Amino acid sequence: MNFSVLNRHEQIDRATDETFDLLVIGGGITGAGIALDAAARGLSVVLLEMQDFAEGTSSRSTKLVHGGLRYLKQFEIKEVAELGRERAIVYENGPHVTTPVWMLLPFHKGGTFGKFTTALGLKVYDVLAGVKKGERRFMLSQEETMEREPLVKKDGLLGGGVYVEYRTDDARLTIEVMKAANERGAVLFNYMKAVGINTTNLAFKEVVGEDQLTGKSHTFKARKVVNAAGPWVDEVRKMDEEVSGKHLILSKGVHVVFDQSDFPLKQAIYFDTEDGRMVFAIPREGKAYVGTTDTFYEGDPKDIKAEQSDIDYLLKAIAYMFPTTNLTQEHIESTWAGVRPLIHEEGKGPSEISRKDEIWQSAGGVITIAGGKLTGYRKMAEKIVNLIVKQLEGEYGKTYRPCTTKKIPISGGDLSGSKHFEAYIQQSIKKGMAHGLTEKESERLARLYGTNIDTVLSYTKKAKGLPPMIYAELLYGIHHESVAKPEDFFVRRTGTMFFNIATVETYKEAVIEEMQRIFGWKEEEKTKYTNELEAELAKVKV
Template sequence: MSARLDSNYRAHAVNTLGDTEIDVLVIGGGVVGAGAALDAASRGLTATLVEARDFAAGTSSRSSKLIHGGLRYLEQLDFWLVREALKERGLLLQRLAPHLVRPVSFMLPLRHRVWERAYIGAGVALYDTIGGARALPMHRHLSRTRALELAPALRAEALTGAIRYFDAQVDDARHTMMIARTAAQHGATVLTRTKVTGLLREGERVVGAEVTDMETGRTHTVRARRVISATGVWTDEMNQLTGVEFPFRVRMSKGVHILVPRHRLNMDTGLIMRTEKSVLFVIPWYRHWIIGTTDTDWSLDKNHPAASNADVQYLLDQINQVLREPLTGDDIVGTYAGLRPLLSGASADTATLSREHAVAEPVPGLFVIAGGKYTTYRVMAADVVDAAVAGLGRAVAPSVTEHLPLLGAVGYHELVADLDGLAQRTGLPRATVERLLGRYGSVVTELFDLITREPDLGMPLAGAPEYLGAEVVYAATHEGAVHLDDVLTRRCRISIEADDRGLAAAPHVARLIGARLGWDAEKTEREIGRYRDRVAAELTANRAADDEAANAARLAAIA
């Protein structure tokens, strides 16, 4: 059986916080923090992860949802970063998370007949081979005729030809949560809604932290031989807790994405285009296309980065340059904004800041990891744990996560091979079973067990028929969901996929998970109301003219 992050798990974990000194306390439940907890636990260390909100609630649920090396980093001559990222892409596709990471096709339109094909073609050829990155098909050069056959939505005059290549994509929030569950399976304690409010010190050394349970308000003292901060864009707040200057700072870059229905763009491949500011992706995402991203400096509220009307219009303007039938605001069904934690530099342009990471020990006992990119999370996690255990006073095994499949990976291919049999035995449509396998891997059998016990859970959700009732129940009984927003926004992606941002589904989902989490009628209505307020705040921000107006509108709406 897999690790069950249910209400009993959480209650026991919170009640025993601080009972004994642990080896490693990890602060931050994004992809790097979850990766660090897994790395530490799989080396035999006692590890606890605490996260102030939810797994992946920040940057790690708001990415472009790509596992890639980054073509643009080749142009910046950052070969080491690209090589490292492509190695990680291959590991995730083939060994670590084949159930969560899958190939995705991209077409790069060419506008110049001679030099551009040679220049970009050489770069893509290097991208296909650097670091042994042969986990995906090689790129192909396309004539304009062949390119338009793949993407009839494009204007013929917008390209002279194209190059098609492959990368990989992931549901970032689900992937991060699965890393955390894998860490729990290896003995780590993983907790959401637990905020570090202070550091414990013995002289200059950090020896733990004060941790407040955000659900009850109780504060616990957690002693740890090493503390790891993997707090992303909140790194500077950790700096303030220490009272010393860090050797680096984090600068925030906002990336905005919009979702439009799949039928709105007649294409059999994703797109990648260079803009004057960054790179624009059009990424296939189930019944939708994700279009993004922006790359702009952000110095406002970290918890609720807002997509303004200017951001949305910028994305529409960029993609409409190549479309036969332009997209409009009426086509958009979802938006989201995330903040990239970039290592601060002298550049005034966030698009040119490095995506490499850094590890530091600003005060004895506290290790900080910052920078990097989603794809290289495992390397970042191993690096910070390596640094943390170097002076622990006993031998610690090297990192083993390169060889450690995530929960749901083992047995996944066998279930895929038996797809028709699974559909027949469960009574679910083949397409539904296939989709579930791509979200849960081999632990999908636990969902099937739920449906066997409660057949109604095999029915589509009201307001979000692409999802089953079993999925939202499983989020509460196995995946650590504590609030309605955890389910609608991260365990499922209803908040960005449903035309109404999940408002119609919210009551049904709240009743299903509330029954498992012990909510009474008042608590259920409060959760629904809070979610409605969140959606209203997002829509208000989307209509605001610029960042400051969007930030103010969102904060006012959720006050």
């Protein structure tokens, strides 16, 4: 299957002629997981996303596939056990987008955790989450904690616990799941906004999609429709039913990024703030990022950005745990802000509301899934596709295969598990260097694209104004990852906007010129996309 915007018109024509088994509204990690599971079972699938894939919550998380340690505080035992199992599956099926990192949990006099509760909590976590032997927690003395991370506050420090979390690139994880679904026949459209749902026909439902790139409307037909629109779930529901009772409430999360020359963090840290919340500080590729905030948000998720109050909160948290860093707003290179779509619980604050997913169905038959966490995306998809398959089999007498996604590598993860990944990286570095890339560039591409590295390298050449590595990534993104706009490339395919903003500033004009040449944009289209990119840059800067 083709996964490029270059032949979008033909794909739309074919898709509007077909009646699919399933239409998914929403192209975040939940929608991607549903599309993959359904396609792998033999269902015909079409997915509509109103923005770019992963543009909402699925590119703006803390970028951890974590086992839910904090749920132990809320005694959500089943949640911890399930997330722990799912975390291991995500890692084995896509080791190129998931990296185990040792996380330090320092404990101080008067803090949330003491030595006993930290040791006990981490031990229970190991058991519940089924943590591998080599990744089980261990405890540190005060001196060992300081040795592991000298920046941690010395005053009142009693020691620390160390456990494994899994760092991810959330947007790339979503894209790789999408590509795996596409390889199995799913038809996936970004920039196709669902604007109407008609459930009156007994044989199929109709969803009107408005193409955000051309302004044209198209009607898609499917026997079943799933609303997996994340923060926009209630907006989609309004097309089909009156939204009452169960509804979403949005929680805002903000992260800030520093260069490690300013914040020389050696070790990933999960730490107490003065107000009793927990915040992450994580080193990544020469940078260090800190987050997240957790406050209710009532605006349009499309317009979300870091406000001064968010910046102040995180700087205060950093000063509290890392007092010698003396970081100020001027040190912040970039930020990102996103929302968590939570199911409303009366009287609870944002950090207290459960992250559990829920599924319900309207009178018109549209199935909605809301809540949940990135780590649990595969299990959420399994639950919802089980329901769809049961209905289709009952209504049409068809039979479908059972869920197999536990063992399906996502795109780029064809390595027979994680144990071969580091050896594969070393082989790929040699290939990259043979294409004229540096060792560092070759390693970056191998870790970002996994077993798709050969295809990426096939595009390596010097282009006008662009280094070979960036040119290869751009061409691969356009031909194999549905890149339609410059911001798709810089934000969600490469993460450059968040973690190397200087590169965006340096090469944005050359990238836009090349995209204009490939897509044949008129000058007004080029201006429009340039302005959109500049607006995105303005959002992430402080």
